[in-house]
Amino acid sequence: MKRSFSFSDINRLIDDYRKAEQRQREISEVGEYESEVRKAAVRYVDSEAMAMMEDIAVEELNRDKKGIRVKALRDHGYNNYADILTARDYDLSAVRGISEDTAYKIMKCVEDVYGQAKESVRLKLNADDRSVSATRIVTALSRYHEACKLASDCEGLDDKYRESISRDMDDIKPATGLFRWLFSSGTRKQRAEDAYQSLTETIQGEYGLQLGKLSDRRRNLKFYSESDAWDDFQKQPVKYNNTVEKLVPGLLDNGDSMYGLPKELAGKIQDEDFFPDGLRCELRRYQELGVKYILHQGRVLLGDEMGLGKTVQAIASMVSLRNTGSTHFVVVCPASVMINWCREIERFSLLSVIKVHGTTKQAAIREWLDKGGVAVTTYETTSAFSLPDDFRFGMLVVDEAHYIKNPSARRSVSVKKLSEHADRMLFMTGTPIENNVDEMIRLISILQPKIARKVSNIKALSFASQFREKIAPVYYRRKREDVLTELPELVESREWCRLGKVEREAYEQAVLKKSYNDARRVSWSVDDLKYSSKAGRMMEIIADAKADGRKVIVFSYFRDTISKISEMLGSQCTEPINGSVTPAKRQEIIDGFDKAPAGQVLVSQIVAGGTGLNIQSASVVIICEPQLKPSIESQAISRAYRMGQARNVLVYRLLASNTVDERVTDLLEEKQTVFDAFADKSVAAQKVEVDRKTFGNIIQEEIDRINGERKSKVKA
CATH class of the missing domain: 3.40.50.300 (P-loop containing nucleotide triphosphate hydrolases)
Structure with a gap:
């Protein structure tokens, strides 16, 4: 059988593919960009800590009356702790009245304070405050995000062509040398001929073209502009902050990764599965933890402060439950925010929404029972829900739950009756109800009566750690200063x-x-x-x-x-x-x-x-x-x-x-x-x-x- 190629053609083609494989590996590697983010974070911490040192006057050395001659230090240009940090021991001991031993003590004191300052630094990214160190971090994060996107695109390209290329590389082996070719059957020679044509078309065609574009984008990462990075940050700050939390733990928050949950409970909640497919937004770490808390505990009161995204956490919880088989959900809220709930559900998820209110409420309930989705209704309309005894739905969400603090009120009775059909219950309120412990206990009694009975006997300790630990399985509240140390403001x-x-x-x-x-x-x-x-x-x-x-x-x-x-x-x-x-x-x-x-x-x-x-x-x-x-x-x-x-x-x-x-x-x-x-x-x-x-x-x-x-x- 006559060949359409030479053996050197085959070897060049294989060599071209090996080079393409190497390019794929390079594009898929994001480690250097992770390292760049971490290095930028270290420099940010150093810069911020040094700025703190500039604000500490040299006179602070004598706060404990150590007898240090601070006037002599100031006369020699050491005005603050930053000046001392940039000096050497023998520079200090050269100051009249400062011995070598005193110089060592001064340096040790200042370095200790500097170390404490570095531990206290928290990242606060703000597009209106583009300091050199902050810009370095934002740019590094942008490069990392783009590198991850390139790696993902490269993986997609590889998935598309891997099987055909692997088959061609296997079929082409008889053409890699004279003796292999001579001792191959006609069928194998024909397959090698076909593989040569196919592999040539792949490497010189769409595969090679797309890989070349990915390589160009990878090379251009080093030229990524600072202004583009800040523009991207403003469009998706949550993504940037989440990446910092992932790559540089502790730089954004106070180090409490469980935000106040007792250790044993926190461990269980951290291991809870969360299935976000169909969620149209990216959750902050504290929000994902809130979702896991809701899912794991089943019947809870989420009391996060205003502006922390309780609604999004509720929607994400319903999305996760939908992905594990639940089909029906109910949201009860004040009439004034009913439309807002409908819009937020449609905006942030793929869940269907049905308004149950007004003259069409009975038709809407029938539609919800038939089709599933999220029924959004008001407190007053809950009385219209007459459900079959054996009917169950995935979760009942009660917004502004303090509306049912009075157990004998008509709407409280209606909501409680509706809750009897719910597998899970989520009460929400941004009002700090711990200020009224009786009201809190009444709400908790609907969710988890056993816990309510336990804490009723220690109401006087409502602000003590013992009380907070006992209600932790049912009541979870985060404050902005605890979870949004990095902003948004x-x-x-x-x-x-x-x-x-x-x-x-x-x-x-x-x-x-x-x-x-x-x-x-x-x-x-x-x-x-x-x-x-x-x-x-x-x-x-x-x-x-x-x-x-x-x-x-x-x-x-x-x-x-x-x-x-x-x-x-x-x-x-x-x-x-x-x-x-x-x-x-x-x-x-x-x-x-x-x-x-x-x-x-x-x-x-x-x-x-x-x-x-x-x-x-x-x-x-x-x-x-x-x-x-x-x-x-x-x-x-x-x-x-x-x-x-x-x-x-x-x-x-x-x-x-x-x-x-x-x-x-x-x-x-x-x-x-x-x-x-x-x-x-x-x-x-x-x-x-x-x-x-x-x-x-x-x-x-x-x-x-x-x-x-x-x-x-x-x-x-």
Whole structure:
């Protein structure tokens, strides 16, 4: 049989593949980038610790009256501990009055303090504070992430071609030498011929092309820009912080990997399986631990502080249960956050959602029983659930669980009856209920009666470690300072509200009249705010803030809205700030607000109070309606989210679903996405805002929708 190749052709081809294998191994190796992150972390710690040393005056050496001549040290340029650290023993002993023995003691003292400082350093990444050491870490993390992505892509390429290449390499062996070829059968020679053609096409074709691109990307990693790294960090800070926790344990947190759980219980929970397939977000380490706690303990009360993601932990728990066979779940929550729950479930998971509320509740329950998914309902509607005696569902989630603290209340009875069908129960509340031990015990008694009976006898020790250890199997609470030492300092959320009948009528009337301002004041335009769903949600947020020791700023574009809110809050709020308030008066109002207790509210027109004021004493910001220029919102938020702010700032945007709020929000999001896509190409001429003409188009769309719905009702 005549060959279409020479033996040297075969050997070159095999050599090309061996080189390709080597390139694959190099691309799949991420160890050097792990090492780069760790080295950057060490340099960050050294830099931060040295900065602390610069703040310690040399006079501190004599704090214990050791008789060290610190004046002589200062006269020789040793002003602080950092100066001493960079010196040598014989440099110090050269100072008049400092012996060799004293120099050694000084150096030992300062090095001990430096060591303690390094142990205390915690990483705080902030895109507004791009120090050299922080930039080095962010860049190293970006390179590591890209290296991992390349390794994953390379593995995918290998999976695609491994079987065919392995077969070809085996079939081509008879063609690797003259004697092998001569003593091979015709069939093996034909297979070798086919393998040569196939392997050539593979290496010179798509496989080789893709491998070449991966190699180029790998080489370009060393040129990864710092600005690109920071941009990527801002898009996915959770990923960066999770990577730090993985590669440099302890750099972000206080070293308590179990966040306060007793050792024996912590070990069991750590070993609990969690199956996240279908979860559309990345959990922080403390959140994953919370999910494992929920899954392992079965019936628990999660009391994490505001802003730590209790909702996401609940969703992740349901996702994991769904992956292990559960099909039905129920979420019970206040009516004001029902829409928010539905949106969060759809946003963060692949779970289906069914609203059980209003006149269609019975049909919704039947649909849920038939199809499964998450039934989201209100406390009042739980009484409508009449389930078969033998019916079981995976988990009952009860948000704001303190709503059922009174066991004889109608809603408490209904929720408890519904819970009898649940395999697992998760109560949630951000309110520190340990401040009211009787209330806590009543909730625990629904979840785990045995534990409730045990702790009832030691209520007087409610703040002692003995009490906390006994309730640990059922009550778990983390504080922000314990789990978010690295930030984020700004936690933003959209609070979707469902309009009631009175609000809906007022809104539709404004839209049909093309009254732009009244339409934008959706939910706030009612004469009495007791009919306002946004006002109801705002009051809940303010109550939670007060319980959490926080103060609140409420912003609205409209003076009328601010006046109504001020009247409703009464003494709980300051004098409102609007455009007619003089700068001096504004500062007087803010000074009074700064001195006020937790729960106090400052209300302001966003264009009046959104610039030029420092309001660090507030850490909760409520924005009453979406602004047509998002930059106005950013400026307003920055009044509280600025240097000197001691707490994470929580921003709540009050939005009404199926109104101009939703249209404006979606449109601005689309504009921002387009802007971001071109930002790297310096197309800065685009402005992210909704102008009057565009808003007019939104109003017209709403008019068409409202008229269409009304015609449909008439026909029905």
